[in-house]
Amino acid sequence: MSARTPDRPPPALTRWEGRTEVPLLAASLVFLAGYACRVLAPDDAQPWHDLSLALVGGTWTLFVLDYAVRVRLSGLGLRFPRRRWLDTLVLVMPLLRPLRMVQVYTAVQDKRDRPRLGLYARVMAYAGMTALLLGFSAALGVYHWEHGAPDASIRTFGDAAWWACATLTTVGYGDAVPVTVMGRIIAAGLMACGLALLGAVTGAFSSWLIQVFRREDEEGPPASG
Structure with missing residues (x-):
């Protein structure tokens, strides 16, 4: 079957x-x-x-x-x-529209024939742009909910942008953290998106390397004179 x-x-x-x-x-x-x-x-x-x-x-x-x-x-x-x-x-949540890049990567992986190497480069480039857009969007959302909250550590948009960079890259210094419910929901979403983007980038890069090495093996070593 x-x-x-x-x-x-x-x-x-x-x-x-x-x-x-x-x-x-x-x-x-x-x-x-x-x-x-x-x-x-x-x-x-x-x-x-x-x-x-x-x-x-x-x-x-x-x-x-x-x-x-x-x-x-x-x-x-x-x-x-x-x-x-x-x-x-x-x-x-239209601010998450760049996440459709994950569907592009899935489509690449589902291809039965070998995709062109340039397609992997496009996925990685799109993932980088997606990370920038999502980080900016999350910084806006967190700043909107946090800057006026009591005991907030995120008071300016610069603080929010720094927090977004640390969260998206999974570093998480802890010097700026959301204290409101909506701020923490946005933070949880950004963490999940960061993991998805990192997975797409590393997966596409690994597939690209495999394609390169496979083509080199098929071509064989250069003939000696």
């Missing part, structure tokens, strides 16, 4: 995802800019707050429409949130 192969998405859904991946990534950057403006702008900067609200609301509406189209094209109906849990997660 042959092993069961994972279900492949319908061709229509694959085409839709290919066409919208880059525009939605750009929309996620706009969402991040709006959220950053909302968090970092002074309380009396009313025009900036209105602009940030418009950017966040407009881009999130695009994410909802995209999610609805994915549900329709997938043919899964109510099973879609369970089967495509990452799509559901980034809809609820």
Whole structure:
């Protein structure tokens, strides 16, 4: 009895995802800019707050429409949130949209033929960009919830950025720690994301090295003159 192969998405859904991946990534950057403006702008900067609200609301509406189209094209109906849990997660928390890179890495690993070496380099580059975006997003979220809390050790955005770097790299110096419930939830999410990103990078790098060594073995040593 042959092993069961994972279900492949319908061709229509694959085409839709290919066409919208880059525009939605750009929309996620706009969402991040709006959220950053909302968090970092002074309380009396009313025009900036209105602009940030418009950017966040407009881009999130695009994410909802995209999610609805994915549900329709997938043919899964109510099973879609369970089967495509990452799509559901980034809809609820758009700042996590760069985590879709993990799906790219999974697709590379699932290829039966040997992927091109350049594809591994793209995964590693995308993982680096994802780490920067997630670290910036987490710093914004923690600063938003922490800077006004009693006994908080994260008072400035610089403190939040330093904390995000230490957490994302799993170093964790402990000089800046969240004290609010939401801050700790964000911290737990960043820890998990950091592990996922490190796994994707190290896995892609290891696969790249194996491909290089395998090609060298197949080519054999150079013939002596």
